[in-house]
Amino acid sequence: MILSQFVILGAALFSIGVYGVLTRRNAVLVLLSVELMLAAVNINFVAFDVYFQDAIAGGQIFSLFIIAVAAAEVGIGLAIVLLIFRNRQSANVDELDLMKL
Amino acid sequence: MSDWISHPENIVFVILAVVMVGAGFRSVTSRNVVHAVLFLVVALAGSAALFLLLGAEFVAWTVVLVYIGAVIVLFLFGIMITRAPLGMETQLSHSNQTKIGAAIVAGALFALISVAALQGFGDTEFVASPTRTDDLGLSIFQRFVIPFEVVSVVLLAALIGGIVLARRDPESTEELPAPQPTGVATTPSTNIAATAGRSAEGGDT
Numbered sequence: 001m002i003l004s005q006f007v008i009l010g011a012a013l014f015s016i017g018v019y020g021v022l023t024r025r026n027a028v029l030v031l032l033s034v035e036l037m038l039a040a041v042n043i044n045f046v047a048f049d050v051y052f053q054d055a056i057a058g059g060q061i062f063s064l065f066i067i068a069v070a071a072a073e074v075g076i077g078l079a080i081v082l083l084i085f086r087n088r089q090s091a092n093v094d095e096l097d098l099m100k101l
Numbered sequence: 102m103s104d105w106i107s108h109p110e111n112i113v114f115v116i117l118a119v120v121m122v123g124a125g126f127r128s129v130t131s132r133n134v135v136h137a138v139l140f141l142v143v144a145l146a147g148s149a150a151l152f153l154l155l156g157a158e159f160v161a162w163t164v165v166l167v168y169i170g171a172v173i174v175l176f177l178f179g180i181m182i183t184r185a186p187l188g189m190e191t192q193l194s195h196s197n198q199t200k201i202g203a204a205i206v207a208g209a210l211f212a213l214i215s216v217a218a219l220q221g222f223g224d225t226e227f228v229a230s231p232t233r234t235d236d237l238g239l240s241i242f243q244r245f246v247i248p249f250e251v252v253s254v255v256l257l258a259a260l261i262g263g264i265v266l267a268r269r270d271p272e273s274t275e276e277l278p279a280p281q282p283t284g285v286a287t288t289p290s291t292n293i294a295a296t297a298g299r300s301a302e303g304g305d306t
Contacts, residue, residue: 001108001110001111001114001226001227001228001229002105002222002224002225002226002227003218003222003225003226003227004218004219004222004223004224004225005111005114005118006151006155007214007215007218007222008214008215008218008219009118009121009122009151010214011210011211011214011215011218012118012122012125012211013121013122013125013144014210014211014214015207015208015210015211015214016122016125016126016129016207017125017129018203018206018207018210019129019203019204019206019207020128020129020130022195022199022202022203022206022207023129023130023194023195023199023200023203024129024194024195025194025195026134027183028134028176028179028180028183029129029134029137031176031179032128032129032137032138032141032176033128033129035141035145035168035172035176036125036128036129036141036144039144039145039148039164039168042148042160042164043148043151046151046152046155046157046160047155049157049232050155050156050157050227050229050230050232051225051227053230056240056244056245057232057236057237057240058240058244058245060157060159060160060232060237061237061240061241061245061248063157063160064159064160064163064241065248065249065252067160067163067164067167067168068167068252068255068256069252069255070168070172071167071171071172071256071259072255072256072258072259072260073259074172074175074176075175075259075260075262075263076259076262076263076266078175078176078178078179078263078267079262079263079264079266079267080266081179081183082179082182082183082266082267083266083267085182085183091183094195
C-alpha cells in the first residue's frame with residue numbers, strides 16, 4: 001500500500017462533501033454532507049498513523065475524538081434545524097435570510 | 102502500476118474506494134432524502150472496512166457503532182421530524198448554475214490535494230500492522246487523558262444543549278393559565294373554564 005492512495009481517496013470524499021454542502025438546500029442534507037467530510041478526514045488520520053507506526057497511536061485517538069465531536073455536532077445541528085423548522089415551517093437554507101438587508 | 106495492483110490488499114482497496122466514492126456521490130446528489138442517508142451508511146461502512154484493512158480495528162468498530170448506529174438514526178429522526186419531502190423531490194438541491202459552480206470548486210479542491218499528495222509523498226510504501234486496542238486504551242488514559250476529558254465535557258454540553266434547544270418550552274405553557282382569573286383577553290375555552298371555576302366557588306359559598 002502506498003500513502004498517496006489513502007490521501008487521494010480522502011481528498012475525493014472531502015470534495016464530494018464540499019459539493020454536497022454547496023448544492024444542497026435542505027439543512028439536514030447539508031449536515032449529512034459535513035459528516036462525509038469528517039469521515040474523509042478520519043481516513044487521513046488513520047492512514048498517517050499506520051504509516052508513522054506511532055507508539056502512542058495519536059492519529060487513531062484523534063480520529064476517535066473526531067467521531068465524538070461529530071456525534072455532538074449532529075446532535076446540536078439537528079436540534080437547531082428542528083428549532084428553525086418549528087419557527088419557520090421550513091428547513092430550507094435559502095429561506096433563512098433574516099440577516100439580509 | 103501492475104505491480105501495485107497485484108497486491109491483494111490493493112485490490113480490496115480499489116473495490117472499497119470505488120464503492121465509497123460512488124456511494125458518497127449518490128448521497129450528495131440523490132433526490133430521495135432517505136436514500137441519501139442510506140448511501141451515507143454505505144460510504145461510512147466502506148471507511149470502516151478501510152480501517153480494518155489498515156489494522157485499526159478499534160476505530161473501525163467505533164465507526165460502525167457511533168456513526169452507523171447512532172448518527173444515522175439521528176439523521177433519520179431529523180428527516181422525519183422536519184418532514185423533509187420523502188420520495189422524489191426536485192427542490193432538494195440548488196439550480197444547475199450553482200451545481201456547476203460547486204462542481205468546479207470541488208474538482209479544483211480535489212485536484213489541488215491530489216497533486217500536493219502525489220508530489221509530497223510520491224509512492225511512499227508502508228505495511229499495515231494491526232494496532233492493539235490495549236495500546237490504544239493505555240494511550241488514551243495516559244498521554245491523551247486531558248483531551249479525552251475535554252471531549253467528554255463537550256459531549257455533555259452538546260447533550261444538554263440539544264435537549265434545551267429541541268424541547269418545547271414548558272414555562273410558557275405553564276404561564277398560559279395564569280392570567281385566567283383576571284379575565285383579561287381570554288379565549289372562549291378558557292372563559293368557560295373561568296366561569297366554571299367561579300360557579301364552583303359560588304357553589305361552595
